[in-house]
Amino acid sequence: MTERPSDGGGSAAVGPPEEQMARLWQLLGMAVRARRAVLGFDAVMNSIQTGRARLVFVADDVGLNSRKKYLDKCTHYRVPLAFVGHRAALGRACGREGAVAVSVLDEGFARTLSELVGEIYGGEAFGETSSL
Numbered sequence: 001m002t003e004r005p006s007d008g009g010g011s012a013a014v015g016p017p018e019e020q021m022a023r024l025w026q027l028l029g030m031a032v033r034a035r036r037a038v039l040g041f042d043a044v045m046n047s048i049q050t051g052r053a054r055l056v057f058v059a060d061d062v063g064l065n066s067r068k069k070y071l072d073k074c075t076h077y078r079v080p081l082a083f084v085g086h087r088a089a090l091g092r093a094c095g096r097e098g099a100v101a102v103s104v105l106d107e108g109f110a111r112t113l114s115e116l117v118g119e120i121y122g123g124e125a126f127g128e129t130s131s132l
Contacts, residue, residue: 020116020119024116025085025092026093028057029094030109034106037104037109038102039096039101040101041100045069048077049077053104055081055109055110056103057082058082058100059087059100060083060084070101084117084121
């Protein structure tokens with residue numbers, strides 16, 4: 001990625017850059033349309049348990065019970081998990097209103113998406129400072 005010239009105002013960016021988030025949603029939508037990702041609680045959990053999941057995205061605004069279930073399952077099966085965006089944005093990217101979780105099955109998509117999430121959110125995106 002190329003750096004943008006500074007505006008000289010000294011103001012720091014508050015959130016993730018919009019261009020990178022747009023790229024993330026675009027790639028995630030492409031993976032879903034290519035059938036290299038699955039949506040929905042049961043399909044995501046099944047992909048994790050069967051070892052097909054390469055990367056799991058969960059909406060930031062998911063309920064605490066669901067958050068714990070995704071986190072525990074991904075931790076147990078050692079699948080990278082990232083909490084990104086709100087369910088409206090995740091759903092819009094995947095073509096399903098209110099999608100809460102997406103499991104990426106393709107290694108190439110997963111690698112590209114995880115690199116992009118790392119650029120946007122830094123090392124904390126996948127809990128790299130945790131024991132995983």
